[in-house]
Amino acid sequence: MQLLCRFDTPDYDEWKKTxxxxxxxxxxxxxxxxxxxxxxxxxxxxxxxxxxxxxxxAQAWIEKETGFGHALTADFLKPAL
Incomplete structure (x- = not known):
């Protein structure tokens, strides 16, 4: 299984360091x-x-990240048949 996350941030360089x-x-x-x-x-x-x-x-990590106020969307993915 894979997870695709989108992070929306006002400053990519600072976000990348974090x-x-x-x-x-x-x-x-x-x-x-x-x-x-x-x-x-x-x-x-x-x-x-x-x-x-x-x-x-992984779900707990997503909840923690969004709980910190991070602009994050996440989708769990599985292979299509």
Whole structure:
């Protein structure tokens, strides 16, 4: 299972520093970063694709991040048949 997250931030460079510093927390939530993109139409926004090793822990991480007031949307994905 994978998780696609969109982060809307007013300052991408500051967000990226915080995102990089949060790598261990994401790892503890069972998330492995597969790809990180910047939105071509909204340069301050970023999209991240994660491999999910534990959906319950990943969901808890999402709730924690949004609880801190981070502008985050998240969708769990599974392969289409």
């Amino acid at each position: 995102f990089d510093a949060d790598a261990e927390d994401r790892m503890n939530a069972g998330l492995t970063l597969l790809q990180l993109w910047r939105d071509a139409d909204t340069p301050s926004a970023a999209l991240a694709l994660f491999e999910v090793n534990d959906r319950k822990r």
